[in-house]
Amino acid sequence: MFGRDIGIDLGTANVLIYVKGKGIVLNEPSVVAVETSTNRVLAVGDEAFRMVGRTPGNIVAVRPLKDGVIANFELTESMLKHFLNKMKVKSAFSKPRILICCPTNITSVEQKAIRQAAEKSGGKDVYLEEEPKVAAIGAGMDIFQPSGNMVVDIGGGTTDVAVLSMGDIVTASSIKVAGDRMDSEILNYVKKEYKLLIGERTAENIKKEVATVFPDARYEEIDIRGRDMVSGLPRTITVNSKEIQEALAEAVSYIVQASKQVLEQTPPELSADIIDRGVILTGGGALLHGIDQLLSEELRVPVLVAEDPMDCVAKGTGIILENLDRMSSKKVRI
Structure with missing residues (x-):
């Protein structure tokens, strides 16, 4: 297969990949599982996400992106390579052109890190676009x-x-x-109010199932399990929407x-x-x-x-890819 144009929504929580002519072909968590003694990558994406909070001491599940930018260059590169190989968008004869999205106020050093990761993972020409602009296009706004x-x-x-x-x-x-900060606020609230330790995945589940941020807009309860900080034993508690609203207020x-x-x-x-x-x-x-x-x-x-x-940025990259030749002035090279 010849190299295709692909758009990447390189998110802190999820990576979405759009292939020109095919649409969104991949949506997986931005997580890499690594063996600490050898730094060997064991799993990427969905498979690695299932390991979060459930690994033995010699394996860690890492998010290589933090706050919208690359926190671990090697792992980001490994993750992108894995996803591009999975998509079979590279060939021996040609490499894909990649459009990648980034937050609005990142520094030139952070931009360069994103570009290099995309190029090293197999991109030919790398284009950068600001995330809110791409999201607006993907949401159907005529900007x-x-x-x-x-x-x-x-x-x-x-x-x-x-x-x-x-x-x-x-x-x-x-x-x-954003979402990660909200998860940690829920986690801290449960720890402080109930002296119960819960994991990131449980906190995210609470956010999805019962959270609200508008007063009296919802009242639901959820049973959650964690480790009691006093006894060290497993314990189940019930939290409701009103509590989570307080936790997320700040x-x-x-x-x-x-x-x-x-x-x-x-x-x-x-x-x-x-x-x-x-x-x-x-x-x-x-x-x-x-x-x-x-x-x-x-x-x-x-x-x-x-x-x-959740698909707006990836859809937006698709629309821009269709018109990429008109936007060649925006091409970014190292």
Whole structure:
């Protein structure tokens, strides 16, 4: 097979890969299982995720990306290589062109790390695009008109907020508060209130099953199991939506604040457009119960959750890939 154009949503929590002509072909957790004594990679993606919190001492399940940027270069490269080999997008005769997404305010050093990881894992030409712009395109927003569009992309490691017009970002903010931070807030709440130790996966499950961030929007309970900090023995407790709302209040306030800040810096004509069109929520965090109601109340504009919010960035890379030749001026080489 000849090299294809591929788009990568290199997320802190998940990696999604879009292959031109095929659509989204891969959606797996950004996790690598490593043997500590030899640094040998044992598993990647879904297989490695199943090991999180359940491995013996000589094996660790690592997330090579933190806060939207590469924390471990070698493991990121191994992970990308594994996924590209799995997709069979490379051939002996040609390499794929890769479009990869990154948060808005990362440094040139962090950008270079992402580029090098993509090139070393088998990319020919590597293009970088800012995540909120790609997410807006994937959510079906027409950002190429002279009118204001606002997107809030809540991922695993970062929340990117941007106002777009004429195909580019007018004002933007990126904060390192998103899904992972919410999981750790839940984990800490349970530890503090119930003296119970739980794992990341349990915390994420609580967030999905019972969490809400809007007062009285939901009341559900869930039984969770963990290790009692006093006796050291397993114990089961019940937590409810109201408790989790309290636990998430601080993290969510940062997202609200970042959104307000971007709106305050937006030119008045574009602000008027946003009142008409509303704000679009993308990313896994858009599925958090009540986040749309909370943002709508705080920002005083309509807030809508995109269709398939977790796939928006990957879909956006697909749309850009279809028009990649027109965007050759954006090509980034080392």
